[in-house]
Amino acid sequence: MNPQTPIRLLPLLLKATLLFVLLNFAFIFLGGFPLGKLSLYNKIFPGRERFPFGENQRGYNLSLFNLDAMFAAHVLAGSPKAGDEFRVLLIGDSSVWGTLLTPEQNLAGQLNSQNISACGKTVHAYNLGYPYISLLQELMILDEALQYQPDLVVWLTTLESFPQDKQLAAPLVANSPERVKELITKYQLPLDPNDPALNHPTAWDRTLIGRRKEIADLIRLQLYGAMWASTGVDQFYPESYEPAQLDYEKDNEFHAIKPAETLQGKLSFEILDAGMNAASVPTILVNEPILISNGVNSDIRYNFFYPRWAFDEYRAALAEHAAAQGYPYVDLWDLAPMTEFTNSGVHLTPFGESMLAEQVGASIQNFCK
Amino acid sequence: MGLNQIGASILTALLVGLWTRGAARGVFLLALSALALFWFQPAIPLRSFDFWIPSLSIFLVVIVWFITSTAGAWKSRQNIIGLAVIIGVVALVDLTRYIFPDPILTTTTPPRLIVVVGFFALAAFAIAAFTALSRRFAFTLTLVIILLVAILLILKSPNLSLQLSVFFRALTNRPLDTASALDLRWLGFSYISFRLIHVLRDKQTGRLPELSLPEFAAYVVFFPSLSAGPIDRAERFAGDLRAEFRLTQDETLLAGQRIVVGLFKKFVIADTLALVALNDSLAAQVHIPGWMWFHLYAYAFQIYFDFSGYTDIAIGVARLVGVKLPENFTSPYTKPNLAQFWNSWHITLTQWIRAYFFNPFNRWIRGYKSLPAWTMLLAGQLATMLIIGLWHGVTINFIFWGAWHGLGLFLQNRWSDFAKTRFAVSNPHMQTVLRLGGVALTFHFVALGWVFFALSAPALSFETLMKLFGIH
Numbered sequence: 002m003n004p005q006t007p008i009r010l011l012p013l014l015l016k017a018t019l020l021f022v023l024l025n026f027a028f029i030f031l032g033g034f035p036l037g038k039l040s041l042y043n044k045i046f047p048g049r050e051r052f053p054f055g056e057n058q059r060g061y062n063l064s065l066f067n068l069d070a071m072f073a074a075h076v077l078a079g080s081p082k083a084g085d086e087f088r089v090l091l092i093g094d095s096s097v098w099g100t101l102l103t104p105e106q107n108l109a110g111q112l113n114s115q116n117i118s119a120c121g122k123t124v125h126a127y128n129l130g131y132p133y134i135s136l137l138q139e140l141m142i143l144d145e146a147l148q149y150q151p152d153l154v155v156w157l158t159t160l161e162s163f164p165q166d167k168q169l170a171a172p173l174v175a176n177s178p179e180r181v182k183e184l185i186t187k188y189q190l191p192l193d194p195n196d197p198a199l200n201h202p203t204a205w206d207r208t209l210i211g212r213r214k215e216i217a218d219l220i221r222l223q224l225y226g227a228m229w230a231s232t233g234v235d236q237f238y239p240e241s242y243e244p245a246q247l248d249y250e251k252d253n254e255f256h257a258i259k260p261a262e263t264l265q266g267k268l269s270f271e272i273l274d275a276g277m278n279a280a281s282v283p284t285i286l287v288n289e290p291i292l293i294s295n296g297v298n299s300d301i302r303y304n305f306f307y308p309r310w311a312f313d314e315y316r317a318a319l320a321e322h323a324a325a326q327g328y329p330y331v332d333l334w335d336l337a338p339m340t341e342f343t344n345s346g347v348h349l350t351p352f353g354e355s356m357l358a359e360q361v362g363a364s365i366q367n368f369c370k
Numbered sequence: 371m372g373l374n375q376i377g378a379s380i381l382t383a384l385l386v387g388l389w390t391r392g393a394a395r396g397v398f399l400l401a402l403s404a405l406a407l408f409w410f411q412p413a414i415p416l417r418s419f420d421f422w423i424p425s426l427s428i429f430l431v432v433i434v435w436f437i438t439s440t441a442g443a444w445k446s447r448q449n450i451i452g453l454a455v456i457i458g459v460v461a462l463v464d465l466t467r468y469i470f471p472d473p474i475l476t477t478t479t480p481p482r483l484i485v486v487v488g489f490f491a492l493a494a495f496a497i498a499a500f501t502a503l504s505r506r507f508a509f510t511l512t513l514v515i516i517l518l519v520a521i522l523l524i525l526k527s528p529n530l531s532l533q534l535s536v537f538f539r540a541l542t543n544r545p546l547d548t549a550s551a552l553d554l555r556w557l558g559f560s561y562i563s564f565r566l567i568h569v570l571r572d573k574q575t576g577r578l579p580e581l582s583l584p585e586f587a588a589y590v591v592f593f594p595s596l597s598a599g600p601i602d603r604a605e606r607f608a609g610d611l612r613a614e615f616r617l618t619q620d621e622t623l624l625a626g627q628r629i630v631v632g633l634f635k636k637f638v639i640a641d642t643l644a645l646v647a648l649n650d651s652l653a654a655q656v657h658i659p660g661w662m663w664f665h666l667y668a669y670a671f672q673i674y675f676d677f678s679g680y681t682d683i684a685i686g687v688a689r690l691v692g693v694k695l696p697e698n699f700t701s702p703y704t705k706p707n708l709a710q711f712w713n714s715w716h717i718t719l720t721q722w723i724r725a726y727f728f729n730p731f732n733r734w735i736r737g738y739k740s741l742p743a744w745t746m747l748l749a750g751q752l753a754t755m756l757i758i759g760l761w762h763g764v765t766i767n768f769i770f771w772g773a774w775h776g777l778g779l780f781l782q783n784r785w786s787d788f789a790k791t792r793f794a795v796s797n798p799h800m801q802t803v804l805r806l807g808g809v810a811l812t813f814h815f816v817a818l819g820w821v822f823f824a825l826s827a828p829a830l831s832f833e834t835l836m837k838l839f840g841i842h
Contacts, residue, residue: 059651224645231661232652 028209036219037069043079046226049235050076050104051128053222060237061228065218066176068145074222077127082150087122089365090129090146092139092276093157096289096347097130099354101238104128106351108157111358112365120152120369124362134161135171136272140188140279141180147280153368154284155361156276159291159347160315161306163268164256169198176200188275242344246305247296255311264314270322277328285329285364288319290336290357292346304346331364333357371597373637375410376683379593380629383690387617393448396584396611397455399592399691404428404459405475406593411557413477415548416538421480423556425460427591429493430518432456434566435586436497437504437511438573444583452583457490511570518563525556527764558596560761564722565590569604571726579605585612594687598680600698600718607693615692625689632682635675643672648824653833659840666838669824670817674703677716703816706808708775708782711816719758728754747783752776762823767831771822778815 042048052071055062065071072078082088091097091109099107105114109128117124127149129142139162143154161167169175169192178199185192195201205211229235253260258267277284291312292304302308316334323330341353349357371379382402390398407424414420432453436444443449464480466473473479480486504510524530528551535553539546569586572578581589581604589607647669648662656662678699688695702715712720731753735746752773759772795801818835825831836842 058645220642221645224642227646227661227664228652231658231664232655234655 025208025210028212029204029207035069036216037067037071038073039219040070040073040078041223041226042074043076046230048076048079049074049229050109051098051107051235052131053225053235054098054132055236057237060234061225061232062235062237063218063221063225064172065215065222066173067215067219068141068173068177068180070219070222071131072145074226075127075129077129077146077149080125080127085122087119087124087153087365087369088149088151089119089124089126089153089155090143090149090151091126091155091157092143092146093130093289094134094139094159094162094347095130095132095345096159096349097128097157098132099128099130099236100132100345100348101236101242101343102349102351102354103238104233104235106354108354108358108361111355112362115358115362117362117366119365122152124365126155130157131173133171133173134159135167135174136162136269136276137168137181137184137190137192138171138174140272140276141174141177141184143276143279144184144187147282151282153365154282155287155365156284157287157289157361158273159289159306160255160268160312161347163270163273163315165267165269166256168192168269168272169196174199178202184275188272188279190275191271245292245342245345245348247294247299247339249294249296249298249302249305251298251301253301253308253310255308258311260308260310264311264318268315268318270318273322274326277326283329283368285331285361285368286319286323287361287364288316288330288332288334289347290333290349290353292337292339292342293335294339306346329364329368331360333360336360371410371680375406376633376687379406379687380690383594383687384617384622387615387622387690387692391616392614393584395615395691396582396588397451399588399611399693400452400584401455401459403588403591403593403596404456405463406596407557407591408459408463408475410593410596411476412555414555415550415553416535416544417542418478418481419538419554420477421463423554424463425486425489427556427559427562428456428460428587429496430562430566431587431590432493432583433497433500434514434569434590435581435583436501437514438569438578439583439586440580441505443580446582449583452587455584456587460486460490508574511574515567515570518566521556522559522563522761523764525554525559526760526762530764558591561595561597561599561601562590564601564719565604568601568722568726572604579608581605581608592688592693594684594693595695598677598684599716600681600684600696601722602695602718606696610693613692617690617692621689625686628682628686628689632679632684632686635679635682637679640672640676640679643668643675647672648821648834650826650830653825653830653837657837657842659838662834662837666817666820666824670703670813670820673820673823674699703813704809705812706805707786707812708778708815711812712775712779719761723754723758723761727757744784748776748780751779751783755779765826766828767822767825770828770831771819774819774822778819 053062053074054064056064077090089112091112097108099110102110104110107128108130109126112124112126115124129146131138131142136158139156139158143156169181174181175198178194178201181192181199182194184190185194202211209216255264256267258264273286277286291307293299294302294304300309303312312334316332320330320332322328337349337353337356341350341356342348343350386395386398386402407427408421411420411424414423444453463475464483464486466475467480467482500510500514524534531551531554532549535549535551536546538544538553539549569578569590585608586604588611589602589604592602592607595602646665648665652665653662656665681698685695685697696718698717700714700717702711705711705714728750732746732750735741735749738746753776755776756769756772758775759768759770762768762771795804818838821834821838822828822831825834833842
């Protein structure tokens with residue numbers, strides 16, 4: 002090349018642009034490749050005790066919408082089932098995941114520390130809880146988890162998971178339209194696969210540029226594997242937090258439903274049924290503990306989430322439904338005093354969690370003596 | 371500098387390189403660099419300080435040029451143009467206040483024009499006074515050097531910065547309880563001050579060639595090397611500006627290659643390593659020596675790729691406008707001893723310190739003939755490395771870091787003297803083994819030193835060092 006050749010910018014830029022466009026759109030054809038299954042967890046780094054979730058870098062954790070990657074990072078995916086293992090999967094929301102609790106303090110950790118046995122085998126509980134409350138999200142996780150040979154599923158739930166308007170709103174659900182479509186077909190759910198709440202990716206979203214955040218998140222997840230391995234920290238624990246609200250407005254509506262109306266027909270029992278009948282694996286249904294406040298207007302509301310009338314009606318309906326369907330059902334709604342809740346009406350303290358673990362542990366043992 | 375600023379710098383440099391010729395290149399570079407001072411300046415929670423700090427940088431540049439140039443030099447056409455460009459840029463940035471509803475070149479709205487006119491008047495008076503003083507009293511230059519060092523000391527000292535922030539907050543009726551040492555982030559002052567001191571010292575020793583105002587000002591606030599160096603020499607920089615330059619295809623490709631490598635180093639490798647690099651939280655949370663080493667290695671490579679990546683970008687962008695900035699890193703982690711490491715790590719800073727501190731200090735201490743030679747060497751190495759440490763920040767940890775390297779250089783020097791007469795190795799295989807051993811030893815010595823650099827407190831640093839060796 003002659004060093005004195007004047008630069009011809011236009012052809013250079015055109016060639017660069019063409020190459021970039023080709024590379025970018027070639028990525029669309031990789032769309033079906035399960036990138037999330039490529040993981041260093043359970044190979045180089047130990048699997049996580051719970052799903053990755055969080056937006057605080059100090060917790061060495063992040064939220065992503067790739068269920069493959071979430072499972073690939075989980076210890077469950079890297080734990081071959083031992084002959085004497087009684088494998089229990091815990092499904093639920095942030096109260097099961099363990100907001101503000103270490104892996105040892107949350108329900109799975111406390112159950113495992115009890116060293117209990119069922120059916121003559123040692124119980125090993127796996128935390129498959131995930132923050133955000135939606136039955137459909139829990140069904141999605143359960144459906145994926147069934148491939149890991151559970152002996153028993155314990156599904157902890159609460160009224161806030163049931164409203165129909167919440168089912169597609171969970172970010173994990175909204176960003177997994179293909180999985181939702183599969184679930185709708187598989188379990189004959191009364192949901193619309195083309196619901197605008199679902200984020201259907203455009204062609205551009207499937208290009209390299211369109212998927213840049215997803216790819217960056219997957220890489221970050223792997224890097225945080227090193228942090229998880231070296232520190233055992235998977236959540237940011239603030240020195241202080243705002244405690245759950247105890248005083249309330251004089252508001253007795255639940256999801257815009259007034260006391261004069263009924264919850265009937267507005268809760269997604271069909272999604273619950275799909276999960277309970279998802280496979281031949283037995284499932285215990287647990288109505289999880291909630292905060293029962295004695296503060297201002299606590300005669301109207303139990304807590305921030307629930308007016309008393311709505312929760313009472315839900316409890317009765319759930320008990321009736323479980324009995325009618327023959328579901329093993331445990332109602333632990335008033336198990337813990339309000340002092341054993343942390344920053345939400347469903348998040349327990351370590352001691353509150355031990356109370357719950359004792360009850361759930363007993364249910365597991367009783368299930369198969 | 372963020373990606374937007376780097377992108378704008380590349381594009382601007384490309385346009386300047388393609389379309390400017392002769393003296394116009396220096397004038398354009400001056401205008402762009404002055405604008406970049408304002409645009410790159412980080413936000414400051416004190417009203418209009420993001421305007422005043424760059425303005426002060428420009429003021430310091432002009433005052434130093436006046437007191438180091440020959441009498442009446444400012445009357446030349448080129449220098450009058452330079453002065454007009456500088457005043458024009460500051461005025462233009464201020465006028466954006468009246469043109470745009472939201473600030474576009476600064477993070478907050480610039481002050482009112484009348485205030486800026488007042489600043490120009492004060493600056494003109496100060497320049498005239500200092501110039502007159504410098505013509506009569508040689509110590510004026512020393513006075514300005516002391517002033518620059520004092521500002522640097524305040525900015526690098528968390529306590530002094532905090533006190534100054536409290537003072538400014540009180541002066542501007544801002545809440546005092548939110549004052550922070552980070553309130554006074556002066557973009558590039560570490561580099562600006564060292565460039566100015568170099569010029570002042572060279573003037574004092576009679577080594578400074580005559581530089582025009584556009585050349586001088588563009589040198590000090592040259593936008594590619596504003597925030598992360600390297601520290602060029604004024605006469606070399608001016609030489610590049612005076613040389614005939616035409617942006618050729620080869621030159622563009624070389625520059626582009628350097629920029630791409632730099633971007634990859636900084637935004638892919640370094641930013642990725644930053645997620646796992648040693649920091650205060652990790653130092654407290656990790657208890658397994660193996661993992662602590664992992665985080666320390668990550669830090670060692672992060673700081674290298676971050677800094678050398680920025681340098682690559684600066685060198686590449688500068689190349690587009692015909693300025694060949696000096697290299698700052700030449701594979702430092704592959705060097706077999708500490709002296710060679712320091713000849714290849716932040717090279718321009720090391721050379722600056724050697725020229726303006728180490729050599730004069732050595733000459734001075736050799737005057738004490740009764741002192742043993744090794745004490746002179748130890749004092750020279752320690753003092754030099756302490757200065758380099760303090761340049762990064764006036765904290766106990768940077769002092770420890772400087773002392774660590776000062777002692778390391780001294781011990782390595784003594785060992786080399788001792789070993790070269792006793793352990794001559796002629797076998798090439800053994801030489802390779804020794805060299806590799808030297809590289810590993812040097813890297814680990816440097817890496818252990820990074821503990822003081824990465825962490826904020828001495829107690830945590832010593833605890834981390836113990837954890838690394840499984841003692842804690």
